[in-house]
Amino acid sequence: MKKLDRxxxxxxxxxxxxxxxxxxxxxxxxxLVADHLPKDREIILxxxxxxxxxGARPAKGMEDEDLIxxxxxxxxxxxxxxxxxxxxxxxxxxxxxxxxxVLGAFQxxxxxxxxxxxxxxxxxxxxxxxxxxxxxxxxxxxxxxxxLTKDGKSKIVERCTYPLTGAxxxxxxxxxxxxxxxxxxxxxxxDIVEGLSFEELQRLSGVPLKPAAASKAA
Amino acid sequence: MIDKFIATAAEALAxxxxxxxxxxxxxxxxxxxxxxxxxxxAQGAKHLTVVNNNAGNADAGLAALIGAKRVRKIxxxxxxxxxxxxxxxxxxxxxxxxxxxPQGTLAERIRAAGAGIGAxxxxxxxxxxxxxxxxxxxxxxxxYVLEYPIHADYALIKADRADRWGNLTYRxxxxxxxxxxxxxxxxxxxxxxxxVSLGELDxxxxxxxxxxxxxxxxISPLRKVA
Numbered sequence: 001m002k003k004l005d006r007x008x009x010x011x012x013x014x015x016x017x018x019x020x021x022x023x024x025x026x027x028x029x030x031x032l033v034a035d036h037l038p039k040d041r042e043i044i045l046x047x048x049x050x051x052x053x054x055g056a057r058p059a060k061g062m063e064d065e066d067l068i069x070x071x072x073x074x075x076x077x078x079x080x081x082x083x084x085x086x087x088x089x090x091x092x093x094x095x096x097x098x099x100x101x102v103l104g105a106f107q108x109x110x111x112x113x114x115x116x117x118x119x120x121x122x123x124x125x126x127x128x129x130x131x132x133x134x135x136x137x138x139x140x141x142x143x144x145x146x147x148l149t150k151d152g153k154s155k156i157v158e159r160c161t162y163p164l165t166g167a168x169x170x171x172x173x174x175x176x177x178x179x180x181x182x183x184x185x186x187x188x189x190x191d192i193v194e195g196l197s198f199e200e201l202q203r204l205s206g207v208p209l210k211p212a213a214a215s216k217a218a
Numbered sequence: 219m220i221d222k223f224i225a226t227a228a229e230a231l232a233x234x235x236x237x238x239x240x241x242x243x244x245x246x247x248x249x250x251x252x253x254x255x256x257x258x259x260a261q262g263a264k265h266l267t268v269v270n271n272n273a274g275n276a277d278a279g280l281a282a283l284i285g286a287k288r289v290r291k292i293x294x295x296x297x298x299x300x301x302x303x304x305x306x307x308x309x310x311x312x313x314x315x316x317x318x319x320p321q322g323t324l325a326e327r328i329r330a331a332g333a334g335i336g337a338x339x340x341x342x343x344x345x346x347x348x349x350x351x352x353x354x355x356x357x358x359x360x361x362y363v364l365e366y367p368i369h370a371d372y373a374l375i376k377a378d379r380a381d382r383w384g385n386l387t388y389r390x391x392x393x394x395x396x397x398x399x400x401x402x403x404x405x406x407x408x409x410x411x412x413x414v415s416l417g418e419l420d421x422x423x424x425x426x427x428x429x430x431x432x433x434x435x436x437i438s439p440l441r442k443v444a
Contacts, residue, residue, distance in 0.1 A: 047391075048321060048322075049245045049248070049391050049394050050245075050391050050393055050394050051390075051391050064390065065247050065248060066248050066249070066389045066390040066391060066392040067248075067390045067391055068245075068246060068248050068391055072245075072246035072247075077390075083388075083390055083391060083393055084393070085325075085393050085394065085395070085396065085397040085398055085425075086245075086271075086321075086325035086328075086394050086395050086398060087325045087326055087328070087329035087397075087398045089322075089325070090321065090322030090325050090326065091326075093322055094322055094326075094340065094341065094342060118347075125297060125298040125305075125306060125309060125310075125316075126297075126298070126316075126318050127295070127296040127297055127298035127299075127318070128295055128296065128318060128319075128320050128321070128348065129295050129296040129320075129321050130295070130320070130321040130322060131320075132320040132322075132323075132342045132343045132346060132348065133320055133321060133322030133323070133342045136341045136342050136344070137322075137341075137342075163346065163347050164345055164346045164347075165346065166344075166345070166346070167344065167345035167346075
C-alpha cells in the first residue's frame, strides 16, 4: 500500500474545502493545508488571535512581529483581510460562523469524540488554547492525523482513553490510510489509499467501519 | 481637564498593591506590554494573580515576572511552550497555582467582566475535565457550562496610538486581548507607541474608547528594554 505523507494528507483535506469557505487551520500538521488550497478558490483563513484573510508566509526579512498567527508564526494579510479582538474572534468560532476547522488529534472515537490536548500523563503541564472552542464551534470539524500510533495501535477508537477536547464533534477524519466520515450510524469510509483493501483497513482500525460502496468517494 | 498621559511606566504602576489581580495583554510578543511589565517587576508588588493567554516566553516580560517570584496564580489557556521555562519551573516547584481556561472562554470571561455580565453559559469544554465541578445546563439541543467573569484591579496593555482622553488604536494582531482587558479592570494602563492631540484620531477608527482607560504611557521605540 502507499501511505500518504503529511503533505498528501494536507492536499486531500484541501480538496474538500469549497470556494468561499471561512476556515481555521489548527496549530501543527493542519497548517500544511494552507499550502495546498486550490488557487482557483477564494478561501478565507481565520486565526484565533484575531485575523481573517491570512496570506502566504512573509519573505525573509519582511516579518512583522505584530502580524502573527495562532502558532505565533509571522504571516501576511490578504487584501480584504481584517483584524479584531479576542472575544470577537472566539465569537466567530463559538457562534458557528466558521465553515471548517482542521485539527490534529491523538484519538477520535466512533461517536466523534475528539482527544487532542492532553496525554493524561500526571506530570504533564496541561495547555488547551482554542482547541475546545473550535471543536464545539466550527460547522465542520475535520481531523487530520496518522491512522496508527508508533506502536501500531489505531487512533480511531471505541472510546477515547485520553482526556476529551470535545464530545460528538468530529465530522470527518483524514489519515495516511483513509478518509472516514463520522455519522450517527457509525464510521463510513470515503477513500482508501491505493493498495489497501477495506478488510485490511478494518483490521488495522479495530473499530467497525462501513465500506466505501455505500458512500461513493468524494 | 482630562489628561491621562503619565510620564513614565514607573509612575503609572506605583500604586499596584501586593495581591492584585492583573490582566496582561498580548499573544506571544504581539501586544505584550513589555515596558509596563518591566516597571511592575521594578515596583516590587508580589502575590499577584496574572491573567494572560500564555505563561511567558523565554526570559522577558511575563516570564521575567514569574522568574522574579511575583506571581501567586496564573489564569491562562496555554502555559506550556518550548520556551516557558520560568513557568514550568515555578509550577513544578508548586510556587504558583494554574487555572487553565479554554482560550475562547478566557476571552469571554474577560469581556463579561467589562460588560457587567454576571455569568454566562458556553458550549465550550462541556463533557471535558475542564468543566468538572461546574454547573451545566441543557438549553434547546445543546449542553452548556456556566462560566463567571474575570474582574481585575489592573490591566496592562499595549496599543499603538492614544490621545489624552485615553482613546486607543491598535496595530494588526497586537490588538488581541487589549480592548476586552481595558474594559475589565478598575485601572487600565496602556503603553503606546505614539501620543497625539485630541481630534487627531479618526473617531470612526478608535478601537478602545477612553472611558475604559485610566493611564497612558508613551514608550519611545528607541528606548526599548527587555
